[in-house]
Amino acid sequence: MEKRWIRKPAPDPEKVRLLADALRVKETIVALLCQRDVCTFEEARAYFRPSLSELPNPLLMLDMDRAVARLTQALHAGQKVLVFGDYDVDGTTSVAVVYSYLRRFFGEERIDYYIPDRYKEGYGVSEAGIDFAVDNGFALIIALDCGVKSVDKVQYANERGVDFIICDHHLPGTELPAAVAVLDPKRADCPYPFKELSGCGVGFKLMQAFTEDQGLDEAPLYDLLDLVAVSIAADIVPIMGENRTLAYHGLRLLNDPTRPQRAGIVALRELAGLQTTELNISSLVFGFSPRINAAGRMGDAKRSVAMLLAATKEEAFEKASVVDKTNQERRGFDTSITKEALDMIEADALFQDAHTTVLYKEDWHKGVVGIVASRCLDKYYRPTIILTHSNGKATGSARSVAGFDVHQAIEECADLLDQYGGHMYAAGLTLPVENLPAFRAKFERVVAGRILPEQMIPPVDIDTELSLSDITNGFYNLLRQMEPFGPGNANPTFMARNVYAAPNSARVVGQSHLKLALTQDGHHVLDAIGFGLGEHLPQIQQGQPFSVCYTVEINEYRGVKTLQLRVKDIRWE
Known part of the structure; x- marks a missing residue:
């Protein structure tokens, strides 16, 4: 498929020069920062070392004071709380965060969680969930990653004597539910400065506000940022602003060898084959998310929550093996239905x-x-x-x-x-x-x-032109400092002109993927792979020059790590 190559505007050279001098970093890297609106030393400090102490005050979110007051009332009045979440990754991680945190205060007997059945109850707040709350004596429901459009369901709960706190990040409708509190930064009347939190992020802000209100140590709350990072990755929210800070610290927890890891995370890493790999946003998206999601897609999403909350490695692996089997079943449906759909379009x-x-x-x-x-x-x-x-x-x-x-x-x-x-x-x-x-x-x-x-026409956003001779291990290590990468802070994409395939290096692997070594000016050779670009092989083998757009990565094979270019597209000179 033809792609649009879109060159980003070059930043102001004077800003680049001044910041390069201040940071003592190559101008190539500094130009990438300026393209991301990081143009001063203070902005660079906040970008490279985002601080939890600089998170926005949760009370800036409309209704947060009411939510905390109602939660505190439930705590002191001996009431039971039901944590209700959507069945996708964002919803299940939301439930795991809020349930595990509040369980310390309410005790096992006064708090539980509920995930609706995708097939029997559908998306969002359900009457069945409300009936469960009524039948089991719950006075308060905290809805996570859903609820902002559940006007009739919240009214039904009010009629049955159950209060709602809604923590959502979806676009509201014209009418808001009559809940005790509707926490959603996308509310038109909400002054909260960051609008792109995940659903789990909104739940985290409620826990943050509760923690501050109770005068508690924030360390146990921050220990849950590994799950918040998973939600941010899975829900493909922008990795900028507050999300970048939360994801940065969540990934640090996930990759900290001195910290005992959550049993469910250990199980997910093993099932995804990521035991020895440093986790990043991409590995969470492609390694963790499908497995957590599969339980909700194919059956009971409570299994994913139970896996994330497992107290022991044995319990986690027991839950995770079921989740992984469900994911394999999901893959079968995915493949067959995709083929049917593509055939329908073609016909x-x-x-x-x-x-x-x-x-x-x-x-x-x-x-x-x-x-x-x-x-x-x-x-x-x-x-x-x-x-x-x-x-x-x-x-x-x-x-x-x-x-x-x-x-x-x-x-x-x-x-x-x-x-x-x-x-x-x-x-x-x-x-x-x-x-x-x-x-x-x-x-x-x-x-x-x-x-x-x-x-x-699919776009390829190109940050800047970069010669292959500029790509070194030192350059790659500087790029790594810009992580976590994701929407809003994409892994930089570069362009190189007049490149060739090194002799006898180009071949097709895995039916459609192009594997080759790229050379420019006859001296610099770098391994490269282009997924789905195998159609270019005949022209490449004829020795014609071409342009590539690419990202830089590390390829690990049998314990040996080497620089590799991931080619996004090829254009012929």
């Missing part, structure tokens, strides 16, 4: 010139439709919705292309929907099956009328 002439993909099949597994939407997006780069049949409705997930707000486009079709919610790039929706043709047509009209032609 339907209407899709060839469409601006959207909307597919429905009643027997697709509800737990993997989001993954399938992402796979279809990778192949046909356009806003994509994959739907299946559940509880008499069509329900599913949407994914979007860079720069296009799919949540807003779905909102314009609200008259055809029962419910919807989510973010700019990912959303969920439910509608009557009979509305599908009308929805498909309207969604196509809305997107076609708003999307720009260039938004339907």
Whole structure:
């Protein structure tokens, strides 16, 4: 697929020079910082060494004072608290953080957690969960990573004598639930300075405010930042501002060899084959997230929470082995349904010139439709919705292309929907099956009328041009200081012109991946791999020069670590 190479604007050279002098670092690295709006010594200090002491005051979040007061009332009045969370990684880590922290104060007998069944109860706060609270004497529910649109469910809870504190980070609707407190930095009236917290991050802020209110030591709370980091990685929120600070310290905990690791984390590392690897955002996304998610996608997400909360290694591995088996089952559904979906697109002439993909099949597994939407997006780069049949409705997930707000486009079709919610790039929706043709047509009209032609071509953002001769172990070590990488603080992507494959180095591995050694000016040779770029092999073998855009990484093979370029795209000179 053709890609758009987008060169970022070069920063002000005078700012680069001054900061390079202050930091005593090469201007190439400093230019990368300035492109990220890190242009002064103080900004650089905060960027490279983010401090927990500089986290925003949690009481700046609207309703936080009310939430803390209600939680404190429950503590002193002997009331029971139910921690309610969504079934994805963000939701389950949220529950693990809040439940494990509050258990110290409420005791096992006065606190429990609840994860809704994806298939029987659907997304978010459920009547079944509220009924469970009523039947078991819970006076307060803390909803995590959900609830901001649960107006009717919270009203139902109020009628049954159960209070709600909502900790969410999704976009609110026009009406907020009548909860004791609705904590959501995306509320239009919320003055909280950082708007992009994960759901677990909002739950963490509630625990932070409770800790300060009670005059407690913050160290036990900060010990939970490993789980917060997992949520930040999995929910693909921007790794900037407060998220960067939380992720930075969470990763330090995960990679600290002197610290006893959480039993559930030890089990996840082993199952993902990451026992000896230093964890980063990418390894959390691809190693941890699918396994934690699988329990909710395929069955009971409480198993993931139980794994994260396990007190012993034996208990953790028992729970984790079930979760991993569930993940393997999920992979089977993922592969087969993705193939069906791609075949449907290929076979339907209407899709060839469409601006959207909307597919429905009643027997697709509800737990993997989001993954399938992402796979279809990778192949046909356009806003994509994959739907299946559940509880008499069509329900599913949407994914979007860079720069296009799919949540807003779905909102314009609200008259055809029962419910919807989510973010700019990912959303969920439910509608009557009979509305599908009308929805498909309207969604196509809305997107076609708003999307720009260039938004339907995958972008590759390039920080700067960099010669292969500049890539050394020392340069790579400086790049590492810019971690954690992720959305909003991407691993720098470089461009090099007039490169060649070293003689007899280019080959295709794994059916479609390009493995080669790159050389420039005949002297500097670096190993490289380009996933999915095997189609370029014939031209490369003819000895033609080309341009590459790439990131720099370390490849470890049989205990030997070497620099490697990960090629994102190739252009011919």
